Amino acid sequence: MESQAFKASLLFLLIINTVAAENDEFIYNGFASEDLFLDGIANIAPNGLLFMTNTSKYMQSHAFHKTVIQFKNTSDGKLSSFSTCFVFAIVPEYSDVGGHGLALVISPTRGRPGALPIQYLGLFNPSNNGNSSNHVLAIELDTVDNIDFEDINNNHVGVDINGLKSVAAAPASYFLEGNKGYKNLTLLSGKPMILWVEYDALEMKLNVTISPINVPKPSLPLISLSINLSWVIYDAMYIGLSSSSGSVKTSHYVLGWSFKLNGKAPGLNLTSLPSLPLPEDGKNKALNFKLYILVVAFLLVTVIGIAYVVVMKIKYAEVLEDxxxxxxxxxxxxxxxxxxxxxxxxxxxxxxxxxxxxxxxxxxxxxxxxxxxxxxxxxxxxxxxxxxxxxxxxxxxxxxxxxxxxxxxxxxxxxxxxxLMSNGSLDKFIFDDSEKKKLNWRHRFEIIKGVASALLYLHEEWEKVVIHQDIKASNVLLDDDLIAKVGDFGLSRLYDRGNDPKTTHVIGTFGYIAPELNKNGRATTSTDVYAFGVFLLEVACGRRPILQDASPDVQNLVDWVSNNWKRGTIMDSKDVKLGTDFRPEEVELVLKLGLLCSQPSPNVRPSMRQVVQILNEITTDGAEIQLFTNGQ
Structure with a gap:
């Protein structure tokens, strides 16, 4: 019995180590359908050749290793070194112009939902290109000179972080041994080439090397970039390939691929890699036609299968209208x-x-x-x-x-x-008496300027005018670094679409609603300015706009601060929790600006552009405050 238990334990450990090894390393000398997660028009031919794109226009594809890679150590959270290489070939319809290219990509997701099949290489779209929240590392083999992305030419290798403006790029070439310099490569030559990507986590250095398939790996890389990838790469990520054809018919092929964490990627068996399709002539036409039928049949079955899954999901979960x-x-x-x-x-x-x-x-x-x-x-x-x-x-x-x-x-x-905003809403920080929730004046003033900047963007800088209708501390959210972000913008206008258009429905929060809004029910940028004025007083005074149980002279925040100003004691309105760590001129400016913005007459209130200018131009000599006082 003890012997059987010992054997079982050994078998269990062997299985665990095997699974861990599979997650740390893989090698494909040609591909099988079960090896990769494919989407778009990516397809694997019977001989194991991976088609990333074919001769169709405006198409994209992704081919990801199915298993997630644990890029960071579970014990200390540090990023591991990694190495990968793959053999590829780009075959254009015309020798001097091709599709948009091919990229190796490390991404939080398998595939890149929402990417466009044009110059974005199947990775991004205009709204998310360059966003730090993408957490994408890509090595591009780019065959189009795109001025929007500041490309160096139409035949280069680039390192992309979260967008297609490369942080490093070089014309496609490889180092000749014996100090003979670099020899140019033509990515659109249709000939197989091999690309190595290696990252040393200790030295924080990324090396990218390329060469023809029949040349040993050069001793010097094409690109050597010092970069800390820890902020880009999550603990667990997927690694794959992405491509887009654009308006020019181009075939992107991958013949083999290997990867390893904390070591050198296994060498590919170059003699056993699948062959590229032969030109369409003579006896090859019939063979290629059969291959075409197989590819079409495979794609048709795939499309039918996907359509069936989608139909079943819609049938049992939700209705999707045309x-x-x-x-x-x-x-x-x-x-x-x-x-x-x-x-x-x-x-x-x-x-x-x-x-x-x-x-x-x-x-x-x-x-x-x-x-x-x-x-x-x-x-x-x-x-x-x-x-x-x-x-x-x-x-x-x-x-x-x-x-x-x-x-x-x-x-x-x-x-x-x-x-998701990790630190929640601002009102918890202002009104929560616990020590950990306190905000000093520097944080409060930066939050005020951030909210003002957001309102200026909504009112004047976007293509449409967006009226928030509910500016208040509980609708201002804070991220990890206590950067303020306004939430629920535009929802009031959206919500109104569900109401009877014949009725007047005032949306907002009691204490922040401008007087004219109660009369005519029409929200404007000026009604937003009024609410912003109350918000300024709320942040500077550390109290809510209306205190239900308070005496009449302090019940309304705007009236209370206004009375203090008239008595020449406006600084008595500031939040006592600020202590002495604040700039008096900034606090006084915010209090007076809050009173100006919350004036009963909309004609007296400033625009958000004027508000932002006042907040940004405050100086220690008090000139702006004096100007503001005269305006009051």
Whole structure:
């Protein structure tokens, strides 16, 4: 019995070590369908050749290693060294012009949802290109000179971090031994080449080397870049290949691929790699035709299979109307959001606001953390315009706005998906008496300037005017670095679409609503300025706009600060929790600016552009404050 138990233990350890080894290393001398996760038009031929793109226009493809790679040590969280190489060939229809190229990519997800099949190499789109939240490392083999991405030429190798403006690039070439310099390579030659990518985590150095397949690996790399990839690469990531053809028919092939963590990638058996397709002439035409039929049949079966899965998901989960197809890149599945929030459990509830309940979550097969807002909305009238407005607002991009990622529509509900703000709302920091929640004046002043900048962007700097209608401390969220981001922007206008257009429905929070809004029900940029003025006083004074149980002379925050100003004691209004660590001229400016913005007459209030100018131009000599006092 003891002998059997010992054998069983040895077998278990052997299995565990085998699985760990598979996750740390792989080698493909040609490919099989079960080796990779494929999407787009990626396909594997019977001889093991990986087709990334064929002669179709405006197509993209991804081929990812199926298993996630643990790039960081579980014990200390440090990034591991890694090494990979692959053999590729790019065969254009015309010898001097080709598609957009091929890239090795390390990504949080298998595939790149929302990427475009044009100059973005199947990796990004105009709205997310260059975003630090992408967490993508790519080594591009670029055959198009794109001025938008500041490419050096139409035949180069580049290192891309989160976008297609390369942080390092060099014309395709390889080092000749014996100090003979570098010899040019033509990526569109149609000939097999091999690319090595190696990262030394201790020295924080990334080396990229390329050469023809019949030349030994050069002793000097083409690109040697000192870079810390720890902030780019998560603990666990996927590694794969991505390509796009654009408007020119181009075939991108991969013949073999290997990878290893903490060591040199295994050498490929170059003699056993699959052959490239022969030119279409003579006896090869029949062979290529059969291959074409096989590829078409495989793609047809794949498409039918995917269509069946999609139809079943729609049938049992949610309804997708024809008009929503154009918004599919912005739509999340209800199933994914349900899993992300653990079934919308109360434990995942972040809060309840004027528009619905908000839950935190983590998307399946991803490290992305999200916040999901559930809004009751079962009215079908105007739903298309409603969703169109959501997609439009998701294009807003400002460092002080919470990013709206997309939506889901299911069972009489509209679910909006945002980036998760780890530190929650500002009001908890201002009104929570616990020591750890206190904010010093420097943080408060930076938050004020950030919110002002966001409102200026919404009012004047985007292509449309967006009126927030609910500016207050609880709608200002803080990230890990206490950077302020305004949330719920545009929701008031969206929410109105579900109301009877014949009625007047004032949206906002008591204490922040401008007097004229109560009279005519018409929200303007000036009503936002009024709410912002109350917000300024809220942050500087550390108290809410209305104190229900207080005496009449202090019940209303705006009136109380105004009376203090008239008595010449406006600084008595400041939050006592600030202590002595603050700049008096800044506090006084914010208090007076708050009074100006919350004036009863909208004609007296400044625009957000004037507000931002005042906040940015404050000097220690008090000139702006004196000017402001005269304006008051």
């Amino acid at each position: 008009w929503e197809i154009e918004y599919q890149h912005h739509r999340f599945s209800y199933k994914d959001l349900y899993k992300a929030t653990k079934g919308f459990k109360e434990d995942e509830l972040l809060g309840i606001g004027g528009f619905g309940r908000v839950y935190k979550g983590k998307l399946p097969m991803s490290t992305a953390k999200i916040a999901v807002k559930r809004i009751p909305h079962d009215s079908k009238q105007g739903m298309r315009e409603f969703v169109s407005e959501i997609v439009s607002i998701s294009q807003l991009c400002h460092k002080n706005l919470v990013q709206l990622l997309g939506y889901c529509r299911c069972k009489g509900e509209l679910l909006l998906v945002y980036e």
